Amino acid sequence: METSYTKEEILAQQLQAAFEHLITEVVRKDTVFAFAPKEQVSSILLYAKEKLGYISLSHLSCVDWLESGELELVYIIWSPETKVNLFVKTRIDRENPVMENTDMIWRQINTYQREIREMFGVEFPGFIGEKEFILEDWEDAPPMRRDFDTLEYVNDTFFEREGREDKQDVRERIANRSGEEIPDFAKKYSRE
Amino acid sequence: MYNDKNAQTIVDYIKNFTRKNSLFMLAYGTGCGAIELPATLTSRYDAERLGVRGAATPRQADLLLITGYLSTKTLKRVIRVYEQMQDPKYVIGFGSCTINGGMYWDSYNTIKLLDKYIPVDVYINGCMPRPESVIEGFKELQRLIAAGKADGATKYKENLDWYRNNQKKVLKNWPLVEYNW
Amino acid sequence: MNTILIEILGAIATILLAFTVGMLYGGARRKVIARIQNRVGPPIYQNFIDVVKLYSKETSIHHGWIQHMGPVFAITASITSLMFVPILTSGNWFSNLNFSGDLIFLIYMMVFGSLGMALGAGQTGNPNSAIGVSRGLSQMVGYEIPFVMSMVALMTQFHTTSITGMIELQAQSESWMMFSNPFAFIAAIMAMLGMFHYAPFDIVHAPAEVASGPVSEFGGKYLGMMMTSGSIFAFVKLTLFVDVFMGGASNLIELVIKTFALYMIPVLYGVINPRYRTEQAITYFWKWPAFFGLIGLVWAAFY
Numbered sequence: 001m002e003t004s005y006t007k008e009e010i011l012a013q014q015l016q017a018a019f020e021h022l023i024t025e026v027v028r029k030d031t032v033f034a035f036a037p038k039e040q041v042s043s044i045l046l047y048a049k050e051k052l053g054y055i056s057l058s059h060l061s062c063v064d065w066l067e068s069g070e071l072e073l074v075y076i077i078w079s080p081e082t083k084v085n086l087f088v089k090t091r092i093d094r095e096n097p098v099m100e101n102t103d104m105i106w107r108q109i110n111t112y113q114r115e116i117r118e119m120f121g122v123e124f125p126g127f128i129g130e131k132e133f134i135l136e137d138w139e140d141a142p143p144m145r146r147d148f149d150t151l152e153y154v155n156d157t158f159f160e161r162e163g164r165e166d167k168q169d170v171r172e173r174i175a176n177r178s179g180e181e182i183p184d185f186a187k188k189y190s191r192e
Numbered sequence: 193m194y195n196d197k198n199a200q201t202i203v204d205y206i207k208n209f210t211r212k213n214s215l216f217m218l219a220y221g222t223g224c225g226a227i228e229l230p231a232t233l234t235s236r237y238d239a240e241r242l243g244v245r246g247a248a249t250p251r252q253a254d255l256l257l258i259t260g261y262l263s264t265k266t267l268k269r270v271i272r273v274y275e276q277m278q279d280p281k282y283v284i285g286f287g288s289c290t291i292n293g294g295m296y297w298d299s300y301n302t303i304k305l306l307d308k309y310i311p312v313d314v315y316i317n318g319c320m321p322r323p324e325s326v327i328e329g330f331k332e333l334q335r336l337i338a339a340g341k342a343d344g345a346t347k348y349k350e351n352l353d354w355y356r357n358n359q360k361k362v363l364k365n366w367p368l369v370e371y372n373w
Numbered sequence: 374m375n376t377i378l379i380e381i382l383g384a385i386a387t388i389l390l391a392f393t394v395g396m397l398y399g400g401a402r403r404k405v406i407a408r409i410q411n412r413v414g415p416p417i418y419q420n421f422i423d424v425v426k427l428y429s430k431e432t433s434i435h436h437g438w439i440q441h442m443g444p445v446f447a448i449t450a451s452i453t454s455l456m457f458v459p460i461l462t463s464g465n466w467f468s469n470l471n472f473s474g475d476l477i478f479l480i481y482m483m484v485f486g487s488l489g490m491a492l493g494a495g496q497t498g499n500p501n502s503a504i505g506v507s508r509g510l511s512q513m514v515g516y517e518i519p520f521v522m523s524m525v526a527l528m529t530q531f532h533t534t535s536i537t538g539m540i541e542l543q544a545q546s547e548s549w550m551m552f553s554n555p556f557a558f559i560a561a562i563m564a565m566l567g568m569f570h571y572a573p574f575d576i577v578h579a580p581a582e583v584a585s586g587p588v589s590e591f592g593g594k595y596l597g598m599m600m601t602s603g604s605i606f607a608f609v610k611l612t613l614f615v616d617v618f619m620g621g622a623s624n625l626i627e628l629v630i631k632t633f634a635l636y637m638i639p640v641l642y643g644v645i646n647p648r649y650r651t652e653q654a655i656t657y658f659w660k661w662p663a664f665f666g667l668i669g670l671v672w673a674a675f676y
Contacts, residue, residue, distance in 0.1 A: 136268075158304045159305045159308050161293075210422045210429065211429070213422050213426075214423045234410075240414060241413045242415075243419060243422065243423075248580035248584045248589065249585060249592075251591065251593075252589075252592050254430075277592075278431075278592050
C-alpha cells in the first residue's frame with residue numbers, strides 16, 4: 001500500500017534529504033516552513049532556486065524577538081510550477097546582527113536589505129546599494145525595533161498643538177453643545 | 193489740497209485688488225492632499241475664475257500650498273522653495289496634518305505643527321478637504337489680502353532666528369546659508 | 374515742431390493700443406479655451422491684473438546684469454517692430470516709421486526678441502532654461518522657412534517691398550492678396566501657427582516639460598516685462614498679416630474685427646491639439662508649408 005504525498009510533503013522531504021540541521025514543517029496548503037542555522041541559508045536558497053525550481057523571491061522580512069534577544073530573518077520564495085511558498089527562517093544575535101549577503105542569487109534583494117539595515121540595524125556586508133533608504137540623517141536607534149519608544153521620541157523632537165490636552169471626544173462635545181444625543185448604535189465608537 | 197492718507201489708501205486698494213485676484217499657485221504637491229487639486233482646477237469646480245493658475249517654478253509663484261504631511265526630508269526642500277519665492281508670498285496649510293499632525297500624530301518622521309517652521313496664513317481643515325472647502329480657503333485668503341493682514345512673509349523676515357532655531361532642531365545637516373534673499 | 378510732437382504722441386498711442394489689444398486678446402483666449410472646456414473662465418481683463426501684480430512685487434531676484442537686459446531686449450524688439458508696421462491705411466496718427474523696405478526689415482527684426490530672451494536665460498545657469506532656449510531656436514529655424522518663402526513670393530509678384538505699397542495695390546485692384554496668391558497665404562498661415570507658440574508648438578515654454586523653459590528663473594518684474602512684450606508682439610504679427618493679406622484696415626473697428634478673426638485660427642487649432650516634439654515640429658514645417666511656399670513662389674514668377 002503506497003501513501004501518496006502532497007507536493008508540500010515532497011518538498012519537505014527533498015530539503016530534509018539534502019541538508020542536515022534543518023527542521024521543516026508543513027503548515028497549511030501551499031506553505032512550508034524551514035528553520036535553518038545562519039550559515040546554511042544561502043546554500044538552501046541556491047539549492048531551492050537551481051534544483052527545485054523556486055526561482056522567484058517574494059519577500060525578505062525581519063521579526064524582533066525581544067525576550068530571547070534575537071532577530072529572525074524570513075526569506076519567502078515561490079515556485080511558479082508547483083505554486084508553493086517556502087519560508088526559510090533563521091535567527092541571528094540581537095546585539096551584533098550580521099547576516100550574509102545574498103544578492104548574487106537575486107539582485108532585487110538589495111532593496112529589502114537596505115530597508116532592514118535602516119529599520120532594524122542588520123548589517124549585510126558587501127551588498128551593492130546606497131546606505132540611506134528613507135530616513136535622512138538619522139542618528140538614533142533603528143526605529144522598527146521594539147525597544148525604540150516612538151511616543152517619547154516624538155514628544156522630545158516635535159511640537160504639539162495646545163488645547164487638546166484633555167483629549168475630549170469631538171462628537172460628544174458637539175452633541176452637548178447643540179443639545180442632542182448620540183444614538184445607541186454609534187456609542188460603541190466613543191472613546192471610553 | 194489733497195489728503196496723503198486718502199491717496200495712500202487708493203494705492204493700497206489697487207495693489208491689494210490686483211494681488212488678490214491673480215494668485216499664481218506653485219504646482220508642487222507635497223503630500224497626499226494634492227489629489228484634490230486637479231479636481232479643483234478643472235471643469236467642475238473651476239478655480240481659474242478666481243484668477244488662480246498654476247506656476248511652474250518658485251520664482252514665478254506667490255502662493256505655496258502645503259498639501260498634507262511633511263517628513264523631515266521634504267521639510268528641508270520646502271524651506272528652500274519658500275525662500276526662493278519673491279515677496280509678497282502666502283502659504284496655505286492644507287489638511288489636518290499641518291494643523292496638529294493628523295493621522296501621523298505619533299510618527300517619528302513627520303512634523304506635527306507647520307506653524308513653527310514656516311509662517312502660515314490660512315489653514316484648510318479636512319482629510320482631504322473637498323474642492324468646495326479649497327475654494328472657500330482661497331476666498332478667505334483673498335479677504336485677508338484685501339484687509340492687508342496677510343503678512344506671513346514679513347513675520348518670517350522679522351523673526352528669522354526663532355524659525356531657524358525650530359528648523360535646526362529637526363533638520364540636522366543644515367544645507368542653506370543663514371539667509372537667502 | 375508740431376509734426377514731431379504729433380509723431381511722438383502717435384508712437385505712444387500706438388504702443389498703448391498694442392498693449393491694450395494684446396492683453397484683451399490674451400484674456401479672450403483664456404475665455405474661449407475655458408468655454409470649450411465647459412467651464413467659466415477668468416474675466417477678459419485678467420491679463421491686466423496679472424501684469425500689474427507682477428510689476429508690484431517687492432523683491433526682485435536676479436543673477437547678474439545680463440538677466441536684467443534680457444526682457445529689455447525683448448521689449449525693444451517688440452516696440453521697434455511695432456513702429457514699422459502700418460496700423461491703419463490712412464491718417465497720420467498711426468503711421469509711425471514706415472519706409473520703403475520695411476517688409477525685409479521686419480523679417481529680421483522679429484527674430485531679435487528671442488535672442489534677447491536667450492541671452493537673459495543663459496545667464497541664470499538653470500539647465501531648464503538652456504534646454505528651452507535651444508528648443509525655441511530650433512523651432513524658429515523650422516517656421517522661418519515657409520514664412521520667408523511666402524513673403525518673398527509676395528514681394529516678387531507685386532514688385533514692391535513696402536507694406537504701404539502692398540496695401541495700396543490691394544486697394545487699387547479691389548481684391549485681397551489672400552485670393553491673388555492663395556498658396557503664399559496658406560504657407561504664411563501655417564507658419565503663423567508656429568510663431569505664436571501655442572499648442573502644438575509650445576514645447577518651448579511648457580510647464581510640465583521643461584519647467585517653463587527660458588522664463589523659469591524670471592519672476593516678478595521680469596516676468597511682467599516678458600508678458601507685456603509677448604502681447605505687443607502678438608499684435609504686431611496679427612497686424613502684419615492683416616495688412617499684407619487682407620488689405621489693411623481703414624479704421625480701428627475694422628482692424629479689431631480682422632485681427633480677431635485671424636487670431637482665432639491659432640487659438641482654436643491649439644486648444645484641441647497635444648504637443649509636438651521639436652523634431653516633429655521642424656519636420657512639420659519643412660514638409661507641407663514649405664511645399665506650398667514653393668508653389669507660391671512659382672505662381673508669383675509666372676503670374
